[in-house]
Amino acid sequence: MRTIALGSTVAASTSPLSLNIKTQQSFLSSSRVPRESSLFKSGICRASQVVELFPTVSPEILVREARLEDCWEVAETHCSSFFPEYSFPLDFVLRIDRMVAMVSGFAIPNGYKRTCLVAVTGSSVDETFCGGEDFKIGDLNGKFGLNRGYVAGILTVDTVADFLPRKGPLRQKRTGIAYISNVAVREKFRRKGMAKKLVAKAETQARAWGCRAIALHCDRNNPAATKLYKGQGFRCVKVPEGANWPKPKTSPDVKFNFMMKLLNTPTRV
Ligand SMILES: CC(=O)SCCNC(=O)CCNC(=O)[C@H](O)C(C)(C)COP(=O)(O)OP(=O)(O)OC[C@H]1O[C@@H](n2cnc3c(N)ncnc32)[C@H](O)[C@@H]1OP(=O)(O)O
Numbered sequence: 001m002r003t004i005a006l007g008s009t010v011a012a013s014t015s016p017l018s019l020n021i022k023t024q025q026s027f028l029s030s031s032r033v034p035r036e037s038s039l040f041k042s043g044i045c046r047a048s049q050v051v052e053l054f055p056t057v058s059p060e061i062l063v064r065e066a067r068l069e070d071c072w073e074v075a076e077t078h079c080s081s082f083f084p085e086y087s088f089p090l091d092f093v094l095r096i097d098r099m100v101a102m103v104s105g106f107a108i109p110n111g112y113k114r115t116c117l118v119a120v121t122g123s124s125v126d127e128t129f130c131g132g133e134d135f136k137i138g139d140l141n142g143k144f145g146l147n148r149g150y151v152a153g154i155l156t157v158d159t160v161a162d163f164l165p166r167k168g169p170l171r172q173k174r175t176g177i178a179y180i181s182n183v184a185v186r187e188k189f190r191r192k193g194m195a196k197k198l199v200a201k202a203e204t205q206a207r208a209w210g211c212r213a214i215a216l217h218c219d220r221n222n223p224a225a226t227k228l229y230k231g232q233g234f235r236c237v238k239v240p241e242g243a244n245w246p247k248p249k250t251s252p253d254v255k256f257n258f259m260m261k262l263l264n265t266p267t268r269v
Helices: 023-026 047-054 068-082 090-104 194-208 225-230
Strands: 002-006 007-014 063-064 114-121 150-158 177-185 214-217 255-260
Touching: 007 255, 063 194, 068 090, 068 114, 068 150, 068 177, 114 194, 150 194, 177 194, 194 214, 194 225, 225 255
Parallel strands: 177 214
Antiparallel strands: 002 007, 063 114, 114 150, 150 177, 214 255
């Protein structure tokens, strides 16, 4: 369990870009409120605002691994989706914090995998067309692309198994089950199938890692996300009475569904 300090706020994190689910959930209900943060007004994000015009010209969606040059937009997507009420300077500090967390990667234990996927729009370039050598910094793929598109959705998938039920008397971590977290799509790009594509790509990644199943926690009071996962073939797993299954650290009043899908089930896109 890692902790990211956000000024005076302490965010419990499940992965480098992990949500502070407690804070996240309390803001979910307001995530549809139109947001014009003072950060944007201040002009710090003018470049992003200009790029935002592009998707209307070329709306195709591509899902790929996040790259180093995506990190600001990934942090923006994360923060604007999970903390829509934050205004300057806190929203700016939060974005910086998430960016640093991503780049530093909060090194995962040997033998485990984790990757951050992004859904980009406005990119017409071949996904494989990248310059330079491959390298990995934190969760980010070190390739640079010339036309990388605009990051509008994110998802993290890993095999770290921190939030999966343990096995045996020694409470060993499970293997072969991937875990999804940090799923977010910028408000103006929602209901266009982006999250579905991200989840589908996460499943492909999990299969490539040799996983037989994929799991996640979803707030019971998040009907949109619950519908998304059920539609993608995830099913709620009943937690046995008294079972001490790990779950994301949040306020006690946030209740999660633990959802799982066997990876031999066909993926719907
Ligand atoms: C494991 C986790 O990370 S849980 C955290 C989930 N993240 C959040 O709650 C952050 C804020 N919300 C969001 O970012 C988005 O609303 C998401 C990620 C929940 C959905 O992203 P989208 O790209 O809009 O979803 P997408 O367009 O792929 O919709 C897929 C299905 O989900 C369901 N769905 C998505 N949004 C809604 C909604 N607002 N109301 C009802 N159903 C919805 C629908 O069944 C939809 O299929 P349909 O459009 O064919 O009816």
